[in-house]
Amino acid sequence: MALQSTCHSPAESSWEDIFQHQDRLMRLVRRRLPSFQDAEDCVQETMARAAAHRTLDRNRIGPFLTSVALRLCIDFYREMDRRGRLLQRAALLDSPGTTEEDVCDEDFGRWLLDQVRQLRGREQEVILARAAGISTAEFARMHNISIKAAEAAFTRGRARLKTACARALEGCA
Numbered sequence: 001m002a003l004q005s006t007c008h009s010p011a012e013s014s015w016e017d018i019f020q021h022q023d024r025l026m027r028l029v030r031r032r033l034p035s036f037q038d039a040e041d042c043v044q045e046t047m048a049r050a051a052a053h054r055t056l057d058r059n060r061i062g063p064f065l066t067s068v069a070l071r072l073c074i075d076f077y078r079e080m081d082r083r084g085r086l087l088q089r090a091a092l093l094d095s096p097g098t099t100e101e102d103v104c105d106e107d108f109g110r111w112l113l114d115q116v117r118q119l120r121g122r123e124q125e126v127i128l129a130r131a132a133g134i135s136t137a138e139f140a141r142m143h144n145i146s147i148k149a150a151e152a153a154f155t156r157g158r159a160r161l162k163t164a165c166a167r168a169l170e171g172c173a
Contacts (some may be wrong), residue, residue, distance in 0.1 A: 017058050018050045021065050026064065032073045062073045114162045116157070123157035126150055 025046060046069040050056060056064060085109040116127050122143075129139045140150035 014058075015051055017061050018047050018065070020112065021062060022047065024062075025065055025069050029073055030068075033076060041067060042076065045072055086139050111168075112161065112165075115161055117158060118164075119157050122149075122153040125152045125161065127157040127161070130154060 010063060022043060025043045026039060029042045030036065033039045033042060037043075046065055048063055050069050053064070067128050111173050113131075116124060116131070119127060122145075126136060126139050126145070130136065134142075136150040140147045143150070
């Protein structure tokens with residue numbers, strides 16, 4: 001009875017040879033992709049492609065895996081860009097012009113900004129900073145105050161704006 005040999009020829013790569021590169025590939029793509037799940041998917045796809053490549057030289061597995069992983073990262077961003085452009089085209093088709101709701105939103109925004117300008121001191125500053133996209137932590141660093149002080153000023157300012165909105169709505173009713 002003859003035993004089948006499980007040895008691989010030097011030119012053949014095995015799953016074990018490929019799997020040894022998993023951690024390195026994760027480190028490589030994790031820095032390039034936005035989430036852990038995306039990186040994990042990329043590494044799995046890379047390893048699957050290597051396993052399906054029957055003539056891959058076992059001495060070239062590392063460079064092959066690196067090349068495939070980096071190309072899959074590029075493909076990921078190309079796909080995101082393509083979807084973004086598609087969504088923009090779809091959004092332009094969906095909104096042919098200015099709607100009544102858009103006009104009301106702009107008017108409310110102007111009114112609310114006037115209310116913010118009526119706030120005092122730090123409350124006004126932190127609300128305007130948040131409207132400009134600056135976090136309360138960054139605002140605190142910029143003004144040399146504690147984060148708690150910045151958050152408290154933001155909370156007080158928001159409460160005053162909420163009260164102003166409630167009063168305005170009571171006047172309309």
